[in-house]
Amino acid sequence: MRSRWIAVVALAAVAAAPETVVVKREGARVMKAPRFFGEACAVVIMPGQRVRLVEQRGSWARLASPGDGKCWLHESAWVDRKAGELVGNPATASQRDVELAGRGFSEAEEQRFRGEHPDLRPDFAIVEAYLVMAPETPPAELARFVADGRLGGGK
Amino acid sequence: MSRRPFALPVAAACALAGCAQLSGATGDYLKQRGIENATRVAQNTATAALTGEFSKSASFSMEQEFYLGKTIAATVLARLGGRAFLPDHPAARYLRDVGTVVALAAAEQRAEGDRPYPMKGYRFIVVDAPQVNAVGMPGGFVAVTTGALRAVRSEDELAAILAHEVAHVQRGHVMWPVESAREQEHITSTMLAGTDDLVHAFFGKVVTVGSDFVLDKGYGKSNELAADAFAVRILAGAGYDPQALGRVLGRLQGKAAQGGFFSRHPPASERVEALAASPLPTRPPPSQQRVARFDAGVRSLQ
Numbered sequence: 001m002r003s004r005w006i007a008v009v010a011l012a013a014v015a016a017a018p019e020t021v022v023v024k025r026e027g028a029r030v031m032k033a034p035r036f037f038g039e040a041c042a043v044v045i046m047p048g049q050r051v052r053l054v055e056q057r058g059s060w061a062r063l064a065s066p067g068d069g070k071c072w073l074h075e076s077a078w079v080d081r082k083a084g085e086l087v088g089n090p091a092t093a094s095q096r097d098v099e100l101a102g103r104g105f106s107e108a109e110e111q112r113f114r115g116e117h118p119d120l121r122p123d124f125a126i127v128e129a130y131l132v133m134a135p136e137t138p139p140a141e142l143a144r145f146v147a148d149g150r151l152g153g154g155k
Numbered sequence: 156m157s158r159r160p161f162a163l164p165v166a167a168a169c170a171l172a173g174c175a176q177l178s179g180a181t182g183d184y185l186k187q188r189g190i191e192n193a194t195r196v197a198q199n200t201a202t203a204a205l206t207g208e209f210s211k212s213a214s215f216s217m218e219q220e221f222y223l224g225k226t227i228a229a230t231v232l233a234r235l236g237g238r239a240f241l242p243d244h245p246a247a248r249y250l251r252d253v254g255t256v257v258a259l260a261a262a263e264q265r266a267e268g269d270r271p272y273p274m275k276g277y278r279f280i281v282v283d284a285p286q287v288n289a290v291g292m293p294g295g296f297v298a299v300t301t302g303a304l305r306a307v308r309s310e311d312e313l314a315a316i317l318a319h320e321v322a323h324v325q326r327g328h329v330m331w332p333v334e335s336a337r338e339q340e341h342i343t344s345t346m347l348a349g350t351d352d353l354v355h356a357f358f359g360k361v362v363t364v365g366s367d368f369v370l371d372k373g374y375g376k377s378n379e380l381a382a383d384a385f386a387v388r389i390l391a392g393a394g395y396d397p398q399a400l401g402r403v404l405g406r407l408q409g410k411a412a413q414g415g416f417f418s419r420h421p422p423a424s425e426r427v428e429a430l431a432a433s434p435l436p437t438r439p440p441p442s443q444q445r446v447a448r449f450d451a452g453v454r455s456l457q
Contacts, residue, residue: 026274026275036262036263037256037393047274074263076262079265079272080271081214083219105219105222123229123239124229126229126238126239127229130280131278134278135275136251136254136255145256148444148448149448
């Protein structure tokens, strides 16, 4: 019986242990409650920033800071997938084999592709214009859009 | 996710065997090279099997997906054939607002195995083209034609089309063909390590053609139906009418046959039937503001 209590206490300690995560995505929303369709906290977090989580509720976590422990971040801000390591067998592969097998996608790869396809220059320009000028609707504007349209799933 | 990692290696072995069969016509040199190549492939295969090379994953991080998606988006814009509206066009801004609601409602319902949220968030691009068309791409790029914007009759129907495309992106349907092609390429190059460059070039071409075929063909019937089912949940979560997807599908049934990316989908009648199998909740009518902004954002195109 005693060992069972020790196990329960240990599990509770693990569950309550603060976790630090690294923000990966741009434009992550920091909210006053654990939901997207509500009021946002007046703070900004940037990719690469480390944040400490003090409480988790479903896919949401309450931050130690910024926001003085009153703001929530969705896991989509930090959850990533590790890239597969396809590097070929170095014992038998040539450099070209390794390049072929491990080829990922990066800014350098994109530049190489663009160099080979100059006809796509206007289309890349449009994509980049949207990247710079049309990020997802900012929180304050979105709150108005949701309220005007009676959206948000009744939350 | 079904994988056939040995399909290309087997084809490679067959091709190499073919090289050996040609030896009578091309001389002893080619015969000798054919035998050496076949031996090398056999050795590579055994080594790769022992070292676990065949079981390696080809998963992409959100950064890799972004750069891939950006390149695919530029290519798809070119193939759609119309110029894209600038991001500050009223229709583009409206599409962005509806799309953001849909994307966040989808993220709220994230499941194990979903792709990470796009590194820079979603981008909803309006393309001035008459066909009724919409496509979700890796990295969160979603293109919608003016033909599709003119075909919808409410914000809820527009949200339904976007929810279907966002579902493809979040569930990873748009990345599976790419990851699969990359794995095939890895296996092929591992097996053919040290063989003739000509053999490499041949198989590199096969892999490229194969991945193009898979990308153009679409995500498969089961993924399309799964995207519809998830789209309905996204609509419900966002506060849109979940029945809007069935409505717009039923009405676009004839137009889907015109071609474009919609032609990849199973017949609309089949999709409507699948959606009807589960009872959908009804919603109160949209607010006046929702109707008015739809008229301003989309109807102004006409």
